[in-house]
Amino acid sequence: MPGSMRLTAVVLLGGLAYLADPPATHAQFLSTPAIRPPAALGSQVGAAISDAAPGTIDGTVRNDRGEPISGVVVTAIGASTAFAVTDEHGHFEIAALAPGAYLLRAHSSGYVSPKPRTVRVRANARAASSFAIRKAEAQPAILAAGLGGVSVGAPEPEDAVDSDDDAEVTDRSDDHSETAWRLRHLRRGVLRDADLPSDLFAEEPEDIQTVAVLLGRAMSSPARAATSFFADAPLSGSVNLLTTNTFDSPEQLLSGSSMARGIAYLKVGAPVGEKADWTVRAALTDGDLSSWIVAGDYQTRGMARHARDIGMSYSTQRYGGGNPLALRQVTDGARNAGSIYAFETFTVSRALALSYGARYERYDYLEQRNLMSPKVAVTVTPFTATRMAVTVSSRADAPGAQEFRSPSDEGIWLPPQRTFSAAEPGLALRAERSNQVSASLEHDLGPTTVSVRGFRQQVRDQMVTVFGADAPDFPGARLGHYVVGSGGHVDAQGGSVALSADLGPRFRGSVTYTNALATLAPAADVSYILLLSPSAVRRGSERLQDVTTTVAAEVPETSTRVLVLYRIGNGYAQSGDAGDSRVDSRFDVQVRQALPFLNFNSAKWEMLVAVRNSFREVTGEQSVYDELLTVQAPKRIIGGVTLHF
Numbered sequence: 106m107p108g109s110m111r112l113t114a115v116v117l118l119g120g121l122a123y124l125a126d127p128p129a130t131h132a133q134f135l136s137t138p139a140i141r142p143p144a145a146l147g148s149q150v151g152a153a154i155s156d157a158a159p160g161t162i163d164g165t166v167r168n169d170r171g172e173p174i175s176g177v178v179v180t181a182i183g184a185s186t187a188f189a190v191t192d193e194h195g196h197f198e199i200a201a202l203a204p205g206a207y208l209l210r211a212h213s214s215g216y217v218s219p220k221p222r223t224v225r226v227r228a229n230a231r232a233a234s235s236f237a238i239r240k241a242e243a244q245p246a247i248l249a250a251g252l253g254g255v256s257v258g259a260p261e262p263e264d265a266v267d268s269d270d271d272a273e274v275t276d277r278s279d280d281h282s283e284t285a286w287r288l289r290h291l292r293r294g295v296l297r298d299a300d301l302p303s304d305l306f307a308e309e310p311e312d313i314q315t316v317a318v319l320l321g322r323a324m325s326s327p328a329r330a331a332t333s334f335f336a337d338a339p340l341s342g343s344v345n346l347l348t349t350n351t352f353d354s355p356e357q358l359l360s361g362s363s364m365a366r367g368i369a370y371l372k373v374g375a376p377v378g379e380k381a382d383w384t385v386r387a388a389l390t391d392g393d394l395s396s397w398i399v400a401g402d403y404q405t406r407g408m409a410r411h412a413r414d415i416g417m418s419y420s421t422q423r424y425g426g427g428n429p430l431a432l433r434q435v436t437d438g439a440r441n442a443g444s445i446y447a448f449e450t451f452t453v454s455r456a457l458a459l460s461y462g463a464r465y466e467r468y469d470y471l472e473q474r475n476l477m478s479p480k481v482a483v484t485v486t487p488f489t490a491t492r493m494a495v496t497v498s499s500r501a502d503a504p505g506a507q508e509f510r511s512p513s514d515e516g517i518w519l520p521p522q523r524t525f526s527a528a529e530p531g532l533a534l535r536a537e538r539s540n541q542v543s544a545s546l547e548h549d550l551g552p553t554t555v556s557v558r559g560f561r562q563q564v565r566d567q568m569v570t571v572f573g574a575d576a577p578d579f580p581g582a583r584l585g586h587y588v589v590g591s592g593g594h595v596d597a598q599g600g601s602v603a604l605s606a607d608l609g610p611r612f613r614g615s616v617t618y619t620n621a622l623a624t625l626a627p628a629a630d631v632s633y634i635l636l637l638s639p640s641a642v643r644r645g646s647e648r649l650q651d652v653t654t655t656v657a658a659e660v661p662e663t664s665t666r667v668l669v670l671y672r673i674g675n676g677y678a679q680s681g682d683a684g685d686s687r688v689d690s691r692f693d694v695q696v697r698q699a700l701p702f703l704n705f706n707s708a709k710w711e712m713l714v715a716v717r718n719s720f721r722e723v724t725g726e727q728s729v730y731d732e733l734l735t736v737q738a739p740k741r742i743i744g745g746v747t748l749h750f
Contacts, residue, residue: 158379160226163198164235166191166211174238176213183207183226185341186708186750201376202226211236340750345370345388347713347745349519353573366390368745370518381405381413386511388520396422396521400511412450414462419443420509422521440521442468442509448480458484468503472533476501480726490549495542500726502537504568504589507721517695517715517743528571528590528633535591539564539728553606564595564728567625570720571637573680573737590634592641597623597729599649613657621649621729623676638736640687641678649676649729664699670719676733691732693717700746708750715743 166177173195180188184205189197203226210221216238224234347368367390374384382404389397402416423439448462463479480498487493508521527534543560569592599621607613625643635642651674658667670693677689695715703710720735721727 158229159201160204160228161198161200161231162202162207162209162224162226162234163196163231164233165195166197166213166236166238167195168216169237169239171237174213174216177216177236177238178212179236180210180212181207181224182210182704182709204228209234211238213238215241217241340373340375342371342373342750344372344748344750345518345713345745346747347517347519347743349522349741349743351523351739351741353739366394366522368519368522372518377403380409386518388518390520390522394422394424394522394524396420396508398509398511398518398520410452412452413448415447417443417445418509418511420521422508422524424524440468440470440505440509442466442503442506444510456486458486460484466501466503466506468506468509468536470505470534471503472535476503476536492547493545494547495544496725498539498541498726500539500541502539502568502727502731504534504536504570512722517713519743524586525589526586528569528588528637529630532590532630534589535566537564537566537568537591537728537731539726541726543725552608553604556603556605557600558603558725559598559600560725561598562595562728564597564730566591566628567593567595567728567730567734569634569638569641569678569734569736570738571634571641571680571736572739588633588637590631591628592631592634592643592730592734593626593628595623595625595728595730597621597649599623599729610661611659615655617653619649619651619653619729622646623649623729625730638678638680641734641736647676649733650674651676653723664701666695666697668695668697669693670723672719672723672732674733676730678734678736680737691719691738693719697747708748711747711749713743713745713747715741717741717743 162181164179166174166179168174173191173193175191175193175195177191177195177197178188179191179197179199180186181199181202184203184207187199187202189199191197205226207224207226208221209224210218212218217240219236219238222234224232226232345368347370348365349368350365368388369390370386370388372384372386374382377383383401384404385399385401387397387399389395398418398420400416400418402414404414405412419441420443421439421441444464444466446462446464448460450458450460452458460482461480463477466476466478467474468476478498478500480496480500482494482496484492484494504527505525508523508525512518539562541560541562543558545556545558547554547556569590570587571590572587599619601617601619603615603617605613605615624646627642627644631642651672653670653672655671656667656669659665660667671690672692673688673690675688677687679687679689693715694717695713698712698714700710700712718738718740719732720738721732723732
């Protein structure tokens with residue numbers, strides 16, 4: 106094992122041991138409010154998220170005479186989904202519910218379910234809600250699947266038993282109870298050979314009307330046990346069944362000339378005690394480019410002195426097509442990438458927080474396979490609504506990393522879906538290294554936050570990504586493939602002003618204006634890049650300006666959520682025949698529509714439609730040229746359904 110790999114393993118094991126036995130002195134800081142870092146720090150090193158503690162719903166279920174009813178299933182559907190079964194006193198309790206509104210329902214065989222009611226759960230509080238249910242009108246009893254029944258007390262039909270059952274009939278004098286009679290007549294049902302528990306016949310309540318009620322009561326204890334288990338460790342997650350397609354024009358999409366790909370994505374998460382959460386995610390796709398990605402993370406929540414974010418991911422891409430350009434730099438027909446990261450925010454005091462950590466990545470197709478990206482930030486909160494931060498980071502970005510790296514929580518999880526290669530034949534792929542120092546100031550004005558940021562960065566081997574170009578000697582590399590090369594070294598400095606607002610659940614939005622002065626010194630081996638996109642090769646200094654707008658809106662009346670990102674700037678590189686204009690834009694539009702008619706007790710369905718041509722997610726750590734030197738990024742449409750549970 107190389108020395109860097111051995112050192113990384115030792116550090117990771119030491120961090121996990123530290124997590125398992127945190128210092129006892131941390132307890133005195135649990136009541137200290139977490140310091141919220143500026144948005145520029147990124148999701149990996151943000152301070153502890155101030156998630157509210159869970160709440161509880163309890164109550165009783167009684168009949169129309171006021172008597173408690175046992176064995177009633179009560180479900181709660183809202184921010185999370187859980188259920189409980191009433192005990193012999195008619196009492197139920199649903200614990201570990203995230204704060205919010207829940208739809209409460211009660212179900213029991215032989216009773217008419219009352220109208221569902223809405224209950225609001227608050228943090229560290231108990232919400233009471235009780236039901237009164239009445240018995241259903243007398244109906245013919247259903248004995249088993251495929252068999253009709255008779256009303257209780259009705260005479261036995263003459264043709265209920267054929268000649269083969271004569272011996273069985275003569276021996277019925279041993280037990281003439283109604284329960285025994287019904288169980289003897291399950292000859293044509295699916296329960297004929299079933300092993301029923303012996304304690305089912307220990308006593309015979311007079312109000313038993315159907316075998317279904319007997320089985321329901323026999324299952325009440327396991328149901329209560331399952332309820333207790335899920336209340337202590339509630340699982341949540343989602344399953345996405347998506348289809349994605351790439352196109353340059355609407356005509357191309359409608360003509361069917363582009364290849365659609367199916368994607369399956371699974372997310373499962375659960376709390377770790379009361380102070381952390383773990384999440385596991387996986388996605389896969391198939392076709393001439395088959396791939397999969399799996400990732401897991403552990404995040405501390407609440408007001409902890411040490412807020413940690415630890416995780417890993419692994420992804421592989423295998424190409425089975427015949428494009429020689431795609432196969433040129435693929436080892437054994439596949440590419441693999443993995444990463445391990447660990448970040449921590451140490452709240453020194455109410456006014457000071459220190460964030461630090463690193464990400465280790467390994468890409469088997471790079472000249473230098475092992476990449477390390479450390480980061481340190483100091484956040485000072487002199488006043489309640491004011492935050493100042495200084496960040497020093499060194500970020501390594503591999504060519505094609507967007508095909509293997511997991512997105513943020515707002516992003517759509519897509520496994521590797523495009524092939525790539527070096528722009529110049531025989532030239533090894535090199536990672537881009539961006540060293541940056543930034544300072545930011547944030548101030549809250551009610552639901553609105555104003556932030557100002559300044560930065561200085563130096564970039565080596567600035568990446569240039571070209572889509573839709575026919576590389577020399579390899580014609581036909583179009584939508585599904587792109588070439589990557591080094592454009593040279595960058596020295597840039599500038600700043601940004603941002604305004605963000607959180608106006609409740611209906612609207613969240615932000616506007617960011619960035620202005621930077623950048624100098625790109627072309628590399629010696631840019632001849633192929635110059636041939637594919639002359640505007641990607643820059644000489645001298647230039648002023649870069651762009652405006653990025655994000656809007657997240659929710660329409661509760663129609664259960665619709667919309668997320669829009671739009672970025673326009675003046676420094677975008679163009680393809681060879683696009684002229685000299687460098688003004689261009691990037692967008693990402695997502696529409697999520699709930700499908701309540703498909704919902705059931707423990708899950709919710711949602712439809713997703715997204716259209717985008719952005720290549721990289723907007724972060725404060727990337728080079729100012731990363732998205733600007735992505736030439737002719739194709740549009741992608743993503744659609745499908747999501748099952749939340």
